[in-house]
Amino acid sequence: MELQALAFYVFAAITVVSAAMVVGSRNPVYSVLYLILAFFNAAALFLLLGAEFIAMILVIVYVGAVAVLFLFVVMMLDINLTELKQGFLRYLPVGATIGVVLLLEILFALGVLGASKGTVAELAAKGVPVSSVENTRALGRVLYTQYFYLFQAAGLVLLVAMIGAIVLTLRQRPGVRRQNVGDQLYRRRDKAVTVVKVPTRGGVR
Amino acid sequence: MLADLLHFFTTHWLGQVLVILAQCLAVTVPLLVSVAYMTYVDRKVWASIQLRRGPNVVGPFGLLQPFADGLKLVLKETIVPSSANKVLFVLAPMITFITALVAWAVVPFDDGWVIADINVGILYLFAISSLGVYGIIIAGWASNSKYAFLGALRSAAQMVSYEVSIGFVLVCVLLCTGSLNLSKVVASQAGGFWHWYWLPLLPMFVIFFVSALAETNRTPFDLPMSEAELVAGFHTEYSSMTFGLFFLGEYANMILLSAMGAVLFLGGWHAPFDVAPFTWVPGVVWFALKIAFLLFIFSWTKGTLPRYRYDQLMRLGWKVFLPVSLFWVVVTAAMLQFGGWVPKG
Numbered sequence: 001m002e003l004q005a006l007a008f009y010v011f012a013a014i015t016v017v018s019a020a021m022v023v024g025s026r027n028p029v030y031s032v033l034y035l036i037l038a039f040f041n042a043a044a045l046f047l048l049l050g051a052e053f054i055a056m057i058l059v060i061v062y063v064g065a066v067a068v069l070f071l072f073v074v075m076m077l078d079i080n081l082t083e084l085k086q087g088f089l090r091y092l093p094v095g096a097t098i099g100v101v102l103l104l105e106i107l108f109a110l111g112v113l114g115a116s117k118g119t120v121a122e123l124a125a126k127g128v129p130v131s132s133v134e135n136t137r138a139l140g141r142v143l144y145t146q147y148f149y150l151f152q153a154a155g156l157v158l159l160v161a162m163i164g165a166i167v168l169t170l171r172q173r174p175g176v177r178r179q180n181v182g183d184q185l186y187r188r189r190d191k192a193v194t195v196v197k198v199p200t201r202g203g204v205r
Numbered sequence: 206m207l208a209d210l211l212h213f214f215t216t217h218w219l220g221q222v223l224v225i226l227a228q229c230l231a232v233t234v235p236l237l238v239s240v241a242y243m244t245y246v247d248r249k250v251w252a253s254i255q256l257r258r259g260p261n262v263v264g265p266f267g268l269l270q271p272f273a274d275g276l277k278l279v280l281k282e283t284i285v286p287s288s289a290n291k292v293l294f295v296l297a298p299m300i301t302f303i304t305a306l307v308a309w310a311v312v313p314f315d316d317g318w319v320i321a322d323i324n325v326g327i328l329y330l331f332a333i334s335s336l337g338v339y340g341i342i343i344a345g346w347a348s349n350s351k352y353a354f355l356g357a358l359r360s361a362a363q364m365v366s367y368e369v370s371i372g373f374v375l376v377c378v379l380l381c382t383g384s385l386n387l388s389k390v391v392a393s394q395a396g397g398f399w400h401w402y403w404l405p406l407l408p409m410f411v412i413f414f415v416s417a418l419a420e421t422n423r424t425p426f427d428l429p430m431s432e433a434e435l436v437a438g439f440h441t442e443y444s445s446m447t448f449g450l451f452f453l454g455e456y457a458n459m460i461l462l463s464a465m466g467a468v469l470f471l472g473g474w475h476a477p478f479d480v481a482p483f484t485w486v487p488g489v490v491w492f493a494l495k496i497a498f499l500l501f502i503f504s505w506t507k508g509t510l511p512r513y514r515y516d517q518l519m520r521l522g523w524k525v526f527l528p529v530s531l532f533w534v535v536v537t538a539a540m541l542q543f544g545g546w547v548p549k550g
Contacts, residue, residue: 003218029346033293033343036339052323052324052325053325053328056325056328056329056331056332057328059332059335059336060328060331060332060335060372063332063335063336064331064332064335064336064338064368065335065365065368068335068338068339068342068361068364068365069365071339071342071346071361072342072358072361072362075342075346075354075357075358076358134324135324136324136325136385179516179517181517181520
């Protein structure tokens with residue numbers, strides 16, 4: 001038991017420190033790398049809770065895909081550090097407001113701020129106990145029955161976001177030569193090559 | 206005395222730690238030896254394809270060649286470019302190599318022969334194999350060289366693209382199994398090679414293998430290190446053992462993906478026929494033979510196929526494999542539901 005507590009404090013401490021370093025480090029590439037470290041330790045915290053499915057999905061989705069694309073973009077940016085510093089104080093109030101709102105929401109959901117209906121603790125008490133069934137199965141059971149419409153709605157939101165991103169970046173440039181794979185595959189030898197008998201000192205006509 | 210020892214190794218924390226360490230060594234040491242010999246086998250296979258003899262000078266049949274190469278790499282000087290980011294530059298090959306090794310914790314070698322028999326084994330393998338890309342991206346960025354950077358960008362795009370279709374392949378397998386536990390995946394394929402998933406999921410097996418080639422940056426998808434355009438891609442600036450770790454990591458990843466293929470599609474430790482002379486052979490031997498078979502196809506492909514063009518690579522990933530694998534997930538689910546083959550559990 002002490003070992004688990006020790007593991008919790010180690011992972012939690014690394015999560016908090018690396019989250020702070022995401023904001024604090026001077027190089028944006030380091031920020032993304034610290035973000036990855038924070039994701040990893042959050043996944044470890046989920047594992048300590050016995051939520052192995054969420055832990056693995058966190059690593060697959062955020063570390064394996066999202067953070068790779070972040071890193072991809074950030075590496076190609078040529079960022080001027082002094083310009084970034086000038087904006088810091090101007091954006092601080094906005095960032096702080098968002099942070100406070102998120103914190104309040106979490107506290108409401110946990111039921112710390114007095115609300116008693118629909119808190120996380122109340123919902124957890126209703127559900128299947130974690131230890132009795134594999135949590136992949138348990139999640140599947142509630143996701144596709146009780147929360148089916150919410151689940152589908154979340155999917156629709158993602159679809160709309162995807163279409164939005166595609167529309168934003170879609171542009172038709174005239175005069176761009178494209179690869180036509182069909183043409184390339186149907187090209188046969190007699191269309192591309194002609195064998196010429198070259199007479200000595202005559203050259204090819 | 207014996208009872209005391211047993212008690213120590215099963216209940217005392219120090220004993221348990223020692224047992225886990227011993228298990229890790231029992232997996233890692235044979236794995237490293239196979240990585241070393243995979244480099245040898247690879248070169249022998251290409252040599253045969255090109256009608257050459259391959260390494261044949263060091264030791265009988267050139268069998269000591271991997272160790273000679275390793276020794277040579279260790280003895281060379283490590284050169285860190287002056288404008289490179291030193292910490293990340295050294296960290297990158299380690300990440301590549303370590304991620305290739307830690308995934309083996311969940312691979313079942315035989316019935317019950319697995320270090321960590323976790324419920325989400327497939328997801329763990331998928332998560333770890335998607336981390337391999339970091340070693341390459343970080344190497345490309347930290348080298349501060351244009352060839353390395355271009356190689357890293359290509360690699361990142363390629364690996365992220367092909368992971369998507371590998372994900373759908375895994376979904377098909379787990380629909381058929383009804384479990385994410387790798388031991389259960391293998392157990393559900395019991396009884397002869399026609400029960401293994403390569404037959405009912407043949408298109409998925411092909412997609413898995415081609416995506417595995419792309420994930421490990423092997424020919425015909427070796428654009429991240431294509432020597433004709435990018436010198437050596439992301440490891441252009443690496444020398445000595447830092448290069449060696451990339452090289453070993455690539456081979457360890459190949460063996461890992463072959464093991465994944467063997468577990469998911471070729472029945473893991475099961476014998477191809479469920480009758481007497483075949484079942485006498487230990488399961489771990491069958492597993493090794495299946496991995497060796499897939500690795501041979503890896504080498505064979507490298508000796509045979511030319512490199513893809515980059516737009517062809519992206520087209521294959523996003524416009525062919527993604528729709529086909531998504532469609533096949535739907536077909537598999539429908540077949541299981543309406544054919545009455547839904548796994549119980």
